[in-house]
Amino acid sequence: MEETILTVKHLKKEYEDKTILNDVDLAVKKGEVVVIIGPSGCGKSTLLRCMNGLEKTQSGSIKLREEAIEAGSGNLVQIRQKIGMVFQNYELFPHLTVLDNILLAPTKVQKRDKKDVKAEALKLLERVGLKDKAGSYPRQLSGGQKQRVAIVRALCMNPEILLFDEVTAALDPEMVREVLDVMLELARQKRTMVIVTHEMQFARAVADRVLFIDQGKIMEEGTPEEVLEHPKKERTQQFLNIFQFEKVQERKIS
Amino acid sequence: MPDLGLDVLWKGSNLLRLLGGLGVALRISLIAVVISIPLGLLLGTLMTGKNVILKFILKLYLEFIRIMPQLVLLFMVFFGSTRMFGWQPSGELSAIIVFTLWGAAEMSDLVRGALISIPVHQYESSEALGLTKVQTYCYVVIPQTVRRLIPLSINLITRMIKTTSLILMIGVVEMIKVAQQIIEANRTTSPNAAFGIYLVIFLLYFLACWPISLLAKYLERKWR
Numbered sequence: 001m002e003e004t005i006l007t008v009k010h011l012k013k014e015y016e017d018k019t020i021l022n023d024v025d026l027a028v029k030k031g032e033v034v035v036i037i038g039p040s041g042c043g044k045s046t047l048l049r050c051m052n053g054l055e056k057t058q059s060g061s062i063k064l065r066e067e068a069i070e071a072g073s074g075n076l077v078q079i080r081q082k083i084g085m086v087f088q089n090y091e092l093f094p095h096l097t098v099l100d101n102i103l104l105a106p107t108k109v110q111k112r113d114k115k116d117v118k119a120e121a122l123k124l125l126e127r128v129g130l131k132d133k134a135g136s137y138p139r140q141l142s143g144g145q146k147q148r149v150a151i152v153r154a155l156c157m158n159p160e161i162l163l164f165d166e167v168t169a170a171l172d173p174e175m176v177r178e179v180l181d182v183m184l185e186l187a188r189q190k191r192t193m194v195i196v197t198h199e200m201q202f203a204r205a206v207a208d209r210v211l212f213i214d215q216g217k218i219m220e221e222g223t224p225e226e227v228l229e230h231p232k233k234e235r236t237q238q239f240l241n242i243f244q245f246e247k248v249q250e251r252k253i254s
Numbered sequence: 255m256p257d258l259g260l261d262v263l264w265k266g267s268n269l270l271r272l273l274g275g276l277g278v279a280l281r282i283s284l285i286a287v288v289i290s291i292p293l294g295l296l297l298g299t300l301m302t303g304k305n306v307i308l309k310f311i312l313k314l315y316l317e318f319i320r321i322m323p324q325l326v327l328l329f330m331v332f333f334g335s336t337r338m339f340g341w342q343p344s345g346e347l348s349a350i351i352v353f354t355l356w357g358a359a360e361m362s363d364l365v366r367g368a369l370i371s372i373p374v375h376q377y378e379s380s381e382a383l384g385l386t387k388v389q390t391y392c393y394v395v396i397p398q399t400v401r402r403l404i405p406l407s408i409n410l411i412t413r414m415i416k417t418t419s420l421i422l423m424i425g426v427v428e429m430i431k432v433a434q435q436i437i438e439a440n441r442t443t444s445p446n447a448a449f450g451i452y453l454v455i456f457l458l459y460f461l462a463c464w465p466i467s468l469l470a471k472y473l474e475r476k477w478r
Contacts, residue, residue: 052382081384091379095397095477104393105383150379157383 003030004065005161005192006051011060013046013216020046022216024060028161031190035203035224038213039239044196047213048165051194052085064160081109084154084162088169090146092138092153098125099134102153110157117156124152128182144175148182155186162186164195180206200243204228212236259447262440263454272436272451275429276458279418282346282428286353287411293354294361294407301366312362319359325420327352332424345426353414360410368402369395401477408470412463429455 006028013021020043028034036044049055051062053071062069067079092101099121106117125131128148138146147167154162164183168176180202186193187206197203203210203224210227212220212235220227220236231237263269301312319327332348335341343351372395380390422431433451440447 054378054381077384077386080382083382085379085382087375087379087382089373089375091373091375093376093379093394093398095401105385108389108393109384109386153383 004028005030006194007061007063008047008051009061009063011047011050011062012058013043013050013055014058020216021050021057024213024216024218026211026218028192028194030192032208033187033191033193033195033206034209034211035207036194036196036211036213037198037200037203037227037239038211042213043216044213045165048085048163048194048196051163052080052083077109081105081157082160084157084159086147086150086154086162086164086167088166090138090143090150090167090170092146092149094138097135097137098130098141098149101138101149102156105153106156121152121156124155125149127185128152129178142175143171144178147171147175147179151179151182151186161192161194164193164197166196166198168197168199200228200240212239214239257446258450258453259440259444260450260454262436262444262447262451265440268436271432272429272454272458275427275432276462278346278426279415279421279428280462282349282353282421282426283411283414283418285350286357286414289350289354290357290361291407293358295365297358297362298365298369301362302369316359316363319356324352324356324417325423327356328420328424345421345424348424349418349421349426353417357410357414361407364403364406364410365399368399368406371402372398401473404477405470405474408466408473412466415463415466416459429458 004027006026008024008026011021011024012019024043024047026034026047036047038044046055050057050071051069053069053073053076056071064079064082067075069076069079069083092098093104096104099118102121102125103114103117106112106121107114122131122134125134128151130145130148130152133141133145133149138149141149150167167183168179171179176199180199183193183195183202184206195203195206207224209221210224211218212227212231212233214235220231220233226232227236228240231240263272297312301309303309322330328348331343331351332345335343335348376394376398377390380394385393418428419430421428422434427435433455437448437451
């Protein structure tokens, strides 16, 4: 349980002359759910993308167990198979059916037997309530359904860790729930996950640990209770206030 | 029913000659298509590359071909190459050269458009699944590009077939030229032949291009 899966050390990321991430340290343990919150442009998505080698970094290191993750390095193809990632813009492959979307990487990258993977894929699809959509094309699905397929697609690679980059940000409100439910279910199964989200209620429910990032730095971290209920830093408080609404003064309608 | 002069079609081998003219037109466009599509694929891929000088040259080529009326290009190759290089290509060869240059230019632009229209997320989610660059191209990018490309390139092919009607200007005896000859030869006996013959030509062009358009429409719907 205490085994560390992902380690980020002194990570620094600059884009042109702007510092996006500044000296970020993070260790994710097996079975842990880490939720990252923060204002837009704070670097939280970038951090997640760095963890999958999608962004070049300037200094510091990211390791999955003992293997370094570095954009452009040779082992990236190997290591990415152990990292599942789901993006904001449900990027299924539009020319493939739901099932083929899921089967592509396990059969072509991992060279697993198609029959086995298919059975597993159908089981997973059933778990997320989409078994009857296996033969549909992405364009025939709603946003929430696409996102659930994207999660199944990532799961079918049997990754050691799952990264979620604002997966509900592009969805209509009534579809957010169905996707978050799937993620809650994964948390119950003790999957290791790093989640970037703006859904504070969800963060509270799912997280073992919450990180608040601002201006490329981890400003505060702790249990959901500590960070979301009793933030120590003023900046965290300010950010969380965005999600609160004061009741409009009693209005007298005469 | 007014006299359309259709009877001239059955005189001698007139109908066969007309079909032969269509054959010439189709042969020229087919050869040009077969050469220009792979060429366009290559040039279009290069146009999305990083080499700035190469991209500039290709852009210049594309714009030049686009701006020039096809007729001017035909004259340039047919008459110009004699003056410039002392080489006299036949009308048909000149037509094939011009149509190939034109087809390759237009095709390269279609390929470029189709390639850059694949969102960057498609590459990223393939990468994130552990696909190599080659696998990403084989299983994700190329199938999508081809789907976008086929209806567009079929359109180009029908345009090329139709534009062969210009090559009579450099002395190639294609369908329209044959038609003019038939009409001229029968001017006194069947003065209305112009109507009938051009009507037949209309139908023949239609029959040549329509199935291709249908195919494009079918593929478009299938691969939406």
